[in-house]
Amino acid sequence: xxxxxxxxxxxxxxxxxxxxxxxxxxxxxxxxxxxxxxxxxxxxxxxxxxxxxxxxxxxxxxxxxxxxxxxxxxxxxxxxxxxxxxxxxxxxxxxxxxxxxxxxxxxxxxxxxxxxxxxxxxxxxxxxxxxxxxxxxxxxxxxxxxxxxxxxxxxxxxxxxxxxxxxxxxxxxxxxxxxxxxxxxxxxxxxxxxxxxxxxxxxxxxxxxxxxxxxxxxxxxxxxxxxxxxxxxxxxxxxxxxxxxxxxxxxxxxxxxxxxxxxxxxxxxxxxxxxxxxxxxxxxxxxxxxxxxxxxxxxxxxxxxxxxxxxxxxxxxxxxxxxxxxxxxxxxxxxxxxxxxxxxxxxxxxxxxxxxxxxxxxxxxxxxxxxxxxxxxxxxxxxxxxxxxxxxxxxxxxxxxxxxxxxxxxxxxxxxxxxxxxxxxxxxxxxxxxxxxxxxxxxxxxxxxxxxxxxxxxxxxxxxxxxxxxxxxxxxxxxxxxxxxxxxxxxxxxxxxxxxxxxxx
Amino acid sequence: xxxxxxxxxxxxxxxxxxxxxxxxxxxxxxxxxxxxxxxxxxxxxxxxxxxxxxxxxxxxxxxxxxxxxxxxxxxxxxxxxxxxxxxxxxxxxxxxxxxxxxxxxxxxxxxxxxxxxxxxxxxxxxxxxxxxxxxxxxxxxxxxxxxxxxxxxxxxxxxxxxxxxxxxxxxxxxxxxxxxxxxxxxxxxxxxxxxxxxxxxxxxxxxxxxxxxxxxxxxxxxxxxxxxxxxxxxxxxxxxxxxxxxxxxxxxxxxxxxxxxxxxxxxxxxxxxxxxxxxxxxxxxxxxxxxxxxxxxxxxxxxxxxxxxxxxxxxxx
Amino acid sequence: xxxxxxxxxxxxxxxxxxxxxxxxxxxxxxxxxxxxxxxxxxxxxxxxxxxxxxxxxxxxxxxxxxxxxxxxxxxxxxxxxxxxxxxxxxxxxxxxxxxxxxxxxxxxxxxxxxxxxxxxxxxxxxxxxxxxxxxxxxxxxxxxxxxxxxxxxxxxxxxxxx
Numbered sequence: 001x002x003x004x005x006x007x008x009x010x011x012x013x014x015x016x017x018x019x020x021x022x023x024x025x026x027x028x029x030x031x032x033x034x035x036x037x038x039x040x041x042x043x044x045x046x047x048x049x050x051x052x053x054x055x056x057x058x059x060x061x062x063x064x065x066x067x068x069x070x071x072x073x074x075x076x077x078x079x080x081x082x083x084x085x086x087x088x089x090x091x092x093x094x095x096x097x098x099x100x101x102x103x104x105x106x107x108x109x110x111x112x113x114x115x116x117x118x119x120x121x122x123x124x125x126x127x128x129x130x131x132x133x134x135x136x137x138x139x140x141x142x143x144x145x146x147x148x149x150x151x152x153x154x155x156x157x158x159x160x161x162x163x164x165x166x167x168x169x170x171x172x173x174x175x176x177x178x179x180x181x182x183x184x185x186x187x188x189x190x191x192x193x194x195x196x197x198x199x200x201x202x203x204x205x206x207x208x209x210x211x212x213x214x215x216x217x218x219x220x221x222x223x224x225x226x227x228x229x230x231x232x233x234x235x236x237x238x239x240x241x242x243x244x245x246x247x248x249x250x251x252x253x254x255x256x257x258x259x260x261x262x263x264x265x266x267x268x269x270x271x272x273x274x275x276x277x278x279x280x281x282x283x284x285x286x287x288x289x290x291x292x293x294x295x296x297x298x299x300x301x302x303x304x305x306x307x308x309x310x311x312x313x314x315x316x317x318x319x320x321x322x323x324x325x326x327x328x329x330x331x332x333x334x335x336x337x338x339x340x341x342x343x344x345x346x347x348x349x350x351x352x353x354x355x356x357x358x359x360x361x362x363x364x365x366x367x368x369x370x371x372x373x374x375x376x377x378x379x380x381x382x383x384x385x386x387x388x389x390x391x392x393x394x395x396x397x398x399x400x401x402x403x404x405x406x407x408x409x410x411x412x413x414x415x416x417x418x419x420x421x422x423x424x425x426x427x428x429x430x431x432x433x434x435x436x437x438x439x440x441x442x443x444x445x446x447x448x449x450x451x452x453x454x455x456x457x458x459x460x461x462x463x464x465x466x467x468x469x470x471x472x473x474x475x476x477x478x479x480x481x482x483x484x485x486x487x488x489x490x491x492x493x494x495x496x497x498x499x500x501x502x503x504x505x
Numbered sequence: 506x507x508x509x510x511x512x513x514x515x516x517x518x519x520x521x522x523x524x525x526x527x528x529x530x531x532x533x534x535x536x537x538x539x540x541x542x543x544x545x546x547x548x549x550x551x552x553x554x555x556x557x558x559x560x561x562x563x564x565x566x567x568x569x570x571x572x573x574x575x576x577x578x579x580x581x582x583x584x585x586x587x588x589x590x591x592x593x594x595x596x597x598x599x600x601x602x603x604x605x606x607x608x609x610x611x612x613x614x615x616x617x618x619x620x621x622x623x624x625x626x627x628x629x630x631x632x633x634x635x636x637x638x639x640x641x642x643x644x645x646x647x648x649x650x651x652x653x654x655x656x657x658x659x660x661x662x663x664x665x666x667x668x669x670x671x672x673x674x675x676x677x678x679x680x681x682x683x684x685x686x687x688x689x690x691x692x693x694x695x696x697x698x699x700x701x702x703x704x705x706x707x708x709x710x711x712x713x714x715x716x717x718x719x720x721x722x723x724x725x726x727x728x729x730x731x732x733x734x735x736x737x738x739x740x741x742x743x744x745x746x747x748x749x750x751x752x753x754x755x756x757x758x759x760x761x762x763x764x765x766x767x768x769x770x771x772x773x774x775x776x777x778x779x780x781x782x783x784x785x786x787x788x789x790x791x792x793x794x795x796x797x798x799x800x801x802x803x804x805x806x807x808x809x810x811x812x813x814x815x816x817x818x819x820x821x822x
Numbered sequence: 823x824x825x826x827x828x829x830x831x832x833x834x835x836x837x838x839x840x841x842x843x844x845x846x847x848x849x850x851x852x853x854x855x856x857x858x859x860x861x862x863x864x865x866x867x868x869x870x871x872x873x874x875x876x877x878x879x880x881x882x883x884x885x886x887x888x889x890x891x892x893x894x895x896x897x898x899x900x901x902x903x904x905x906x907x908x909x910x911x912x913x914x915x916x917x918x919x920x921x922x923x924x925x926x927x928x929x930x931x932x933x934x935x936x937x938x939x940x941x942x943x944x945x946x947x948x949x950x951x952x953x954x955x956x957x958x959x960x961x962x963x964x965x966x967x968x969x970x971x972x973x974x975x976x977x978x979x980x981x982x983x984x
Contacts, residue, residue, distance in 0.1 A: 052972025141699040165879060166827075169834060169872040175865050176841075183858035185684045186661050186851045187576045187609035190858055191841055200579045221910050222903035224941060341543055346689035350696070354711075393942035397934040398960050400914060404921070404930075405964060409974045412537070412570035413583055414922050421918050425911060433830045451861040452684070458855055459683040460656055460699065537975055568975055661853060682853050818852050 008360035020057045024064025025372040032072020033084040033384045039069035040331045048406040055343035060365040067369035074111035086276035087311040090283035094303030105241035111308040118309025119370045121261040122316025133324040137349040142456035147476035149446045154480040158487030170435045174443020206407040206419040214424030215431040264310030268317020282310030535566035541580025543573040554783035558774035578610035589756040591763035598751045602810035607662035608821030617754035621771040622794035625748040627725035631705040635698035648678040658685035658700040665704040671745045707788025831876035838869040925979030930961040
């Protein structure tokens, strides 16, 4: 294993792979640092550029984007108080106060090195666990897969803030979208109304790109003409700080670092939750564990360490899930998996054992990306701060053009672009209607797989009790039931408390 | 200038520029090869090494475009509606007959012009390591004892379904089918023991050597020199030979000189030793047929597939 | 008068019931014990039930609110914002329609220019200079990168063959 990893590390630092990895990391950091551009969006925009590369080049590039994006959000989070991506929200809680207290350099570099260490610990986990987990995944029959997907949907619908009904409804709509077109078993057209356009169904990446890109860009467009939208021009902050001291600050808190990393990894492994939940949860945990919880939110280094180490560890965790099970956990990993498919790589239980070169190449890219990330941020932090002022009028058309290229090139048909437009409108309307997008995306990603595994189970054995009596499957379904029950209980409690204060929800 | 004017001028320019020159100058820009499945499938794996060789002999980039979906019929539809100018070529295999007769699509080979056949991949009946059978004989006995109990993973209505169905018929046994689209998911299920049997090919040799799978029998006429321990179905007394043949088609109406150029490039490309080597890795034989022979082959193959579909009770036309 | 959620619920309910009716017309297929309508019916039933719950919630909330006041401020501002969104969608829609006719390069340059002008009308001659510059650069760069280096063939125009 170590030989393989060593060889992969030697391979990855050759220009052929290092260049795409570097470019990916750079673009990831930029995308992560631009408020309003999420990691998902960055990955979507980079995806078409990887089509013509060789598989490892493409995947190295995507891995770079993912790692860079997860760290890039911290720059604006610390210096402007605006999280560059949702996975840096908790970083603003302590990073911004610290920067305003006259220590912007300390805030940024605490974040950078926490991301670095958290990410590397996540990498250790990735390398050690993917193999054994893949062996376990092989034992998963259609019953277990079905139950796993149900658990994922239940969890994400329960976790969304706001209405549980809307969360579940959003997930169901996502699943419904996958039903349109030909059925995955015998190719019988369903709900196609004899239209050749609908006969192909809605390929999920164009749908995903449409829903995400448009809901975000159009929400920004909405606010464009509002007064006071202009960002305050920040004075040039001084970022120089003793690196050793900052690293020391992190490493003298091993329990905090390790615990935040574990939170990040676990959230990453579980399908569907994603980086934005990881950093909030880790920050909350850190505050509960701290001896001085009242210092949280006022610029304590612990808050930054917790948030930033968890969101990069989260990347390692979600890579485990796509590599071992071949199922994406969230929108970012869905696009990553799409990239793998484009390159002719069938991810799944056999991936690591059959394509060790590629698998270890991804591990190596993941590790090297963290080093590059530190270098990129060191070199460009101030420049990035200026880039956040690129006008939406320029950003929006360019991003939309790349979305069009991505949607087209996935299948080389105009149909992909039509789907992009339709679901751009649908996604925007859903957001305006207060529907959370995360369950929709998950329903969309898993819908086909849920049906396939359900039908396979029935074809293998008509006994419906097998879903419950097979131990793994039964356990997963039980967990799903508990998570929905928990969500309902929390919503009820929440509503009771707020019933008088705010009747409208 | 009004839109219609623009359109007229553009159309006129287009016609004068392209018509007389088209045949002689073909190809003067990249040619798109539509592979109707996702990248990484066996069809993709066969056409990937083929594309650069075509490029070498055509003198223009020969670019693979994976147009997947709906059992390969999305790509077929895309290829059929492409302009017949030789810049869109369609990579096809025997599924084009079966999906038509099973009723998934109304496109069949007669919507295209044949260019050439490039390869043939014999099917291999493969069993999970978790099954008790050591060879065909024990499998046959077990299958007779438990009709409809042994599970077979297959893409329903496609070649991986037709192959075991032919064995069922020839040996007088009955399997149970579970839908697993594509070779890779079938392999996962077979390794985990969630299905007992499936159709695969010699590319899975590595897993057999590692003891993860068992090759029961190959559906070619002779044993493969690479894997000579695997008996053919014919020598086991099961009269089934089954290969998946892959070739190139172009949309109906593509000018003959253009087709001739493609055919010529295809002939040279398949003759390259590099191609034979790449095909060996895919458990496949390089097999060139020119346009006329391929046309006859398609016609015969269509009848065969119609018969199988009828026998299976799947015939819709 | 139902609220926002109520309307969303009604739309979902109507849609799911309509498709549910269609799903019973799906054919049975040999070999598969459950037909192609089996799974859609589960989802559609789920959607129907959830939309009813949403409508009920909305109705209860409206009734509780009926005693209180309802108006919300800032309507004028958001309305202007929605107009811009609508126009942006229209520009994108036009791009999608023109793309296969004009070809990728021309359509993209036009789209990037149009959306820039729409979102932020240039105020100075430098601004007006920048618009076509960004537009042509975007179209040319993406074309060059994808078509030349990444062998992704982008759509050519049926009117322009370019």
